[in-house]
Amino acid sequence: MEAHTQMDSGSRSAQRLLWLAPMDVDTAPCPQGPWEWQRADSLRRGEQILEEQRILVGIFLLARKGLDNLPHLEAFLRRHCQVEWVALVDPELLWEPRVRDLLGHWCYDFHSTPVDPNRLRVILGHALGMARLLTCGEPGPLPGQAGGLLVGESPAMRQVLRTITKVGRVDAPVLITGESGTGKELAARAVHDASPRASGPFEAINCAAVPAALVQSELFGHERGAFTGAHRARQGHVCRADGGTLFLDEIGDLPLEVQSTLLRFLQNQTVQRIGSDREEKVDVRVVAATHVDLEAAVREGRFREDLFYRLDVLRFHLPPLRDRDADAVLLARHFYQTFSRERGHRVKGFSAAALEAIRLHRWPGNVRELINRVRRAMVLCESRYIQPWDLGLEAVLETPASLRPLEEVRADAEREAITRALALHQGNVSAAARHLEVSRITLYRMARRYGIPLPGSRGGESEGP
Numbered sequence: 001m002e003a004h005t006q007m008d009s010g011s012r013s014a015q016r017l018l019w020l021a022p023m024d025v026d027t028a029p030c031p032q033g034p035w036e037w038q039r040a041d042s043l044r045r046g047e048q049i050l051e052e053q054r055i056l057v058g059i060f061l062l063a064r065k066g067l068d069n070l071p072h073l074e075a076f077l078r079r080h081c082q083v084e085w086v087a088l089v090d091p092e093l094l095w096e097p098r099v100r101d102l103l104g105h106w107c108y109d110f111h112s113t114p115v116d117p118n119r120l121r122v123i124l125g126h127a128l129g130m131a132r133l134l135t136c137g138e139p140g141p142l143p144g145q146a147g148g149l150l151v152g153e154s155p156a157m158r159q160v161l162r163t164i165t166k167v168g169r170v171d172a173p174v175l176i177t178g179e180s181g182t183g184k185e186l187a188a189r190a191v192h193d194a195s196p197r198a199s200g201p202f203e204a205i206n207c208a209a210v211p212a213a214l215v216q217s218e219l220f221g222h223e224r225g226a227f228t229g230a231h232r233a234r235q236g237h238v239c240r241a242d243g244g245t246l247f248l249d250e251i252g253d254l255p256l257e258v259q260s261t262l263l264r265f266l267q268n269q270t271v272q273r274i275g276s277d278r279e280e281k282v283d284v285r286v287v288a289a290t291h292v293d294l295e296a297a298v299r300e301g302r303f304r305e306d307l308f309y310r311l312d313v314l315r316f317h318l319p320p321l322r323d324r325d326a327d328a329v330l331l332a333r334h335f336y337q338t339f340s341r342e343r344g345h346r347v348k349g350f351s352a353a354a355l356e357a358i359r360l361h362r363w364p365g366n367v368r369e370l371i372n373r374v375r376r377a378m379v380l381c382e383s384r385y386i387q388p389w390d391l392g393l394e395a396v397l398e399t400p401a402s403l404r405p406l407e408e409v410r411a412d413a414e415r416e417a418i419t420r421a422l423a424l425h426q427g428n429v430s431a432a433a434r435h436l437e438v439s440r441i442t443l444y445r446m447a448r449r450y451g452i453p454l455p456g457s458r459g460g461e462s463e464g465p
Contacts, residue, residue: 020046020060043076050080056131058083063090070098077106084108084127151334154325163316168194175311176289178318181368184289187318191287192245200244203237208253215258221273238271242282252292263307321363328358335374351385357393415450429454
């Protein structure tokens with residue numbers, strides 16, 4: 001069945017299509033079919049339509065009198081390369097190197113004028129099918145999350161969302177556990193956004209990234225002259241979070257001498273700057289996160305037990321990416337859109353092989369690793385679609401299960417060659433044997449070995465001339 005017939009039967013509502021052409025072009029080239037035409041007589045008007053509406057397919061007219069506008073058209077297509085563009089081109093222009101370069105870089109297909117409506121309808125149907133294929137499953141924010149901070153549709157992430165909604169309603173401390181790179185800070189910000197403190201500040205500090213001698217100053221602040229280099233008084237993260245949320249990332253790496261001061265703050269909600277003799281009252285909710293097993297750290301004396309129980313009032317775990325079903329593919333598409341300004345000029349998305357490699361990879365670095373691989377691939381990719389080797393994941397598809405004995409591979413190749421030769425010569429065994437450069441006897445023997453029926457195996461061979 002033709003593509004446009006499938007498209008017509010499978011689409012109950014009109015699909016928006018952007019028709020980009022000058023005012024002196026009277027009508028759309030292909031009014032039939034499931035299309036809702038959005039007319040733009042200038043690139044500026046096209047920009048407005050694409051900003052206001054979700055359009056998957058666009059069509060534009062390229063005539064000789066428009067060649068002077070070619071650089072502006074190319075810049076427009078580059079900005080909107082997520083649209084599958086079809087060009088209507090004056091046949092004489094196909095010999096112009098600039099035109100050929102533009103068509104090859106930015107267009108899904110082209111159709112030379114004059115327009116054949118049936119042929120153009122098929123092209124547009126194929127373009128719509130490709131656009132749907134590339135955009136299906138694009139993730140949005142999880143329901144109820146301001147700003148779309150968390151992306152995912154797996155049961156594990158749905159459970160995280162439900163938990164965030166619950167803990168956001170109360171003002172008790174929260175402890176988030178999970179491997180490095182799972183997005184614990186995003187989860188902490190989601191807790192803040194779901195809480196009555198959402199309009200207040202959100203202050204974050206990575207306890208593992210600050211030198212031990214400066215952690216107390218970073219948290220609680222200091223007075224001028226409190227220590228060497230303290231040339232002016234400084235407010236700490238705790239005071240800056242007054243009325244909002246303080247996020248303590250990697251709390252398991254907090255030095256023991258600072259843990260006691262943090263415990264006092266949690267008990268009394270008061271802060272004393274280094275070098276000061278007075279305490280300040282603050283109103284702060286604490287959300288802490290760690291990849292360390294804090295219970296084991298308590299047993300080993302590396303973390304205060306009383307502080308642990310102060311922090312571990314409400315707890316939830318962020319699952320590693322390998323345990324989140326198909327979320328890796330959704331996240332890859334999400335980050336592709338996020339970093340769209342960094343994509344190579346030809347990059348349109350991920351190939352099927354790349355998506356399969358993303359799905360199969362174990363992601364030891366979790367979401368942080370995925371971000372790095374996608375971002376690098378978008379910059380370095382030299383083809384139209386990101387391939388596994390652009391992501392550095394080509395080895396993922398070369399698993400032992402996909403490696404077969406050489407004899408098995410050879411048998412498959414011979415079976416396919418015989419089948420194709422017979423099809424090419426319409427079942428004529430003699431001609432197929434000559435094509436394969438083997439004798440008829442050899443071809444019969446190989447066909448029996450591989451279970452391929454031959455027309456002449458019971459006296460019915462078509463010998464041909």
